[in-house]
Amino acid sequence: MPVIVLVGAQWGDEGKGKATDLLGDRLDYVVKFNGGNNAGHTVVIKGEKYALHLLPSGILTPGVVPVIGNGVVIDLAVLFQEIDGLESRGIDTSRLRISANAHVIPSYNRSMDKVAERYLGARRIGTTGRGIGPTYADKMNRVGIRVQDLFDESILRQKVEAALSFKNQVLSKIYNRQAVKPDDVVGELLSYVERLRPYVGDTALELSEALDAGKVVLCEAGQATLLDVDHGTYPFVTSSNATAGGACTGSGIPPTRIDRVVAVLKAFTSRVGEGPFPTELHDKFGDHLREVGHEYGTTTGRPRRIGWLDLVMARYAQRINGVTDFVLTKLDNYDDLDEIPVCVAYEVNGVRHDEMPISQTDFHHAIPIFETLPGWKEDISGARTFEDLPKDAQHFVEFVEARIRARISVVGVGPARDQVIERHSVLSGA
Numbered sequence: 001m002p003v004i005v006l007v008g009a010q011w012g013d014e015g016k017g018k019a020t021d022l023l024g025d026r027l028d029y030v031v032k033f034n035g036g037n038n039a040g041h042t043v044v045i046k047g048e049k050y051a052l053h054l055l056p057s058g059i060l061t062p063g064v065v066p067v068i069g070n071g072v073v074i075d076l077a078v079l080f081q082e083i084d085g086l087e088s089r090g091i092d093t094s095r096l097r098i099s100a101n102a103h104v105i106p107s108y109n110r111s112m113d114k115v116a117e118r119y120l121g122a123r124r125i126g127t128t129g130r131g132i133g134p135t136y137a138d139k140m141n142r143v144g145i146r147v148q149d150l151f152d153e154s155i156l157r158q159k160v161e162a163a164l165s166f167k168n169q170v171l172s173k174i175y176n177r178q179a180v181k182p183d184d185v186v187g188e189l190l191s192y193v194e195r196l197r198p199y200v201g202d203t204a205l206e207l208s209e210a211l212d213a214g215k216v217v218l219c220e221a222g223q224a225t226l227l228d229v230d231h232g233t234y235p236f237v238t239s240s241n242a243t244a245g246g247a248c249t250g251s252g253i254p255p256t257r258i259d260r261v262v263a264v265l266k267a268f269t270s271r272v273g274e275g276p277f278p279t280e281l282h283d284k285f286g287d288h289l290r291e292v293g294h295e296y297g298t299t300t301g302r303p304r305r306i307g308w309l310d311l312v313m314a315r316y317a318q319r320i321n322g323v324t325d326f327v328l329t330k331l332d333n334y335d336d337l338d339e340i341p342v343c344v345a346y347e348v349n350g351v352r353h354d355e356m357p358i359s360q361t362d363f364h365h366a367i368p369i370f371e372t373l374p375g376w377k378e379d380i381s382g383a384r385t386f387e388d389l390p391k392d393a394q395h396f397v398e399f400v401e402a403r404i405r406a407r408i409s410v411v412g413v414g415p416a417r418d419q420v421i422e423r424h425s426v427l428s429g430a
């Protein structure tokens, strides 16, 4: 039975939580396969707003099993804060499954993330400061701490001591910070063990068995295509694979079981943190879209950088992820505009590029080539079928669809769960 992978087509904050929610009652499992509490989904259900950073948004749907896969890095304090927060609002979280192979974010990696950014100064990445990068670096350096290590105190102590023997040198000698005591770290991690135990298992096996039993699984990416450590705008990226390939390595689901890849594309572009952004706006249109779209970071509260829709990027996202269906979100944010520029190609040193330039230097110098489409100047938030949309809004959707090599199956016209137009089923391909 189907595995659907859900990714962001831009730099994150495209509205993936809404897409997950739309699929909610058709899903049996929702798997988070990369990233950690650097993510932020805002889901609105019956007027109630839920901001989730670490837990898969499927946690809000009764009957769905949310899974934190092996590719995720977990801040245990945040995990239990979110669980407690949901439980206090009457949401049952007991279905949650956590991979024994997922890595935990020890407190020293949060410190490392923050001091490293400060040290970089003007060359900083603009990270969320949650310890994501240092924890993935530890994983690759083979000095990471995994969930399963918490269940063997002597192994845990050895691993924490090994990691700190190097990190304490860096913290004290380079960053001029106090060394961290292994006992404090071990003590903090062990304080979560008993609460953690019931959630932990071999999630790759559980997912394989679920698929054999005909269950429907959604693998939900944190961050997005252009933030992927391999395929994004490196080094201004996150430290994990946020593209569709990451769904396999980060969950243990093999590529041969994946049926559909759904990408969420916001009708304009946003980015948090540093890095190149060809269609970025520094004018009243950027301010307007930021305000009507409430474009402030869910995790850090930072105002997001805003730009026009970039179809070079969307085509790239289609190609890298093998997107079968796009979900176009926030179309209603354009309701007040007279006209809407859309980037269809770049010009770099006088040469037209229809595909992403190969080098970051060229991407930094890319000048967008725009085509300007007429606005519709009408409130579209009540539209529920494609025909309900004004002709110019229909034209916008068709114009985009013709240039991104996959169909636009869903159009979002407002923040609430039911404010969508479903043109095709993303589950069946029909």
Ligand code: IMP
Pocket (backbone or CB within 6 Å): 011, 012, 013, 038, 039, 040, 125, 126, 127, 128, 129, 130, 131, 132, 133, 222, 223, 227, 236, 237, 238, 239, 271, 272, 273, 274
């Ligand atoms: P990190 O993931 O905290 O290491 O930050 C690396 C980059 O990814 C920074 O530019 C962050 O702003 C960005 N980033 C991380 N998570 C998200 C997200 O969920 N949405 C948008 N940007 C993100």
